[in-house]
Amino acid sequence: MPSNPAADRLKSLFSAQDIVLDSAYQGIDAAGWKSLFSQAKASKLEQFIADLFAGKPVNNSENRPALHSALRNLDKTPVLVNGKDIMPEVAQVWHRMEALCNSWVGVTDVIHIGIGGSDFGPRLAIEALAHVPGIESRGMRMHFLANIDTADLNRILQRALPNSTRVIIVSKSFTTLETTMNAKAVVKWLKDHGRTDSQISHALYAVTANVPAAEAFGVNKDNIYPFWDWVGGRYSVWSAVGLPIALQYGFENFKQFLAGAQAMDQHFKSAPLEENLPVIMALSLLYQQEKYNIKSYAVIPYADALDWFPKWLQQLDMESNGKSVDRDGKPVKFSCPVVFGSSGSNAQHSYFQLLHQGTEVIPIDFIAIREPMSHLPEAKAHHRILLSNCLAQAQALANGKKTDNPNNTYPGKRPSNLLILPKLNAYYLGALLALYENRTAALGALWNINSFDQPGVELGKVLAKPIEAALKNGGTVLADAGIDEVTAARINLLNS
Structure with a gap:
């Protein structure tokens, strides 16, 4: 039977919440998709999705649920953890955040101190929404302090005004070394500029699961916003960790951010596998692993507003699924590829040479936005060029070009997805982030990997303590410190 290009084209188009996924350049035919969906069902992916939203302990190593979806459950549908509905506590935090937004006056600078999941999500959202045409902003300077390197601290303290600065300290445990040291340095800066203990206590806010530690640090109890152990740090932007978003752009925009994510959750939870965007994206990456044994993939948003998106995604994917053993402790055949990327069209002038003609096949997710991100007179013309570059790169990667000159030959067959957002605002940003969160969870289920723990980051933290002591003591290394000769x-x- 002859192929029907129009019908084949329709089979490559999927949508959810007005976000379109075009998988035409994945190189997967109908038989391939049928096999992939059978593989997903054999992996009990549908049951995993149901367990995830039901609050089952999908984080099996820590015997915890992974209920970041509850943080954006604006309908307040009951979600049970150990028989207790957690939604009243979540809703209470929303009310407190909204009240704070309404009373937030006279603030020129906010220093948000956190690292990893306490930093990437709110930083991405603040950067992305700053470019939304017409968005209302309080005009505060929002500073993100993550790195222990004092260069970052110094840059912020040179700009901030101590008498009108507020400080948000974000740490689930309130013991994260980089965060607590930076917080102490900022408090010292406030004291050095004549702020009293009472004034400093008024200026400090905390988002944590360890309320006693935050109080002991000097944060007023009324300024502490709770965190729960069923929320992983890299999934926490939907909680009070996202407080900077609400403070900068208003609580209504923060609610829209949650609403977009909730809508994508509902799609992931209820759509058949064959129409499920996170599942389809997960399966397409799995297909490229099985076909090409890929080691990396790129995400290229053709929107400068989303330049931080690949950095956020690096943590989401590689901290979640960068594992060598599965849930049963057995070696895995595949796990997370290396994730990299940056905004197009800048990326074309950086590493696209490798994508087109390198020896490794590297799948790409292209992200495009229908509407331009400014009201400048040049916006439409510039946006046409931006989108034309996005489409052209995908075509060139897929089809290649044969010439008599090997140097000018493009091998083609480089797979890619195209995601199209109607516009970039708080709602669609939330939907985009939730799409990738759910895709990451689906990949973990397909690989039989626990996507919700990260034991690999702990060893280096343990070793750093005796090394720091040795650096402090002039190079003296204790015999039992566990420090090797190198x-x-x-x-x-x-120390020399």
């Missing part, structure tokens, strides 16, 4: 020599080199 590291001991490097300590001496740094």
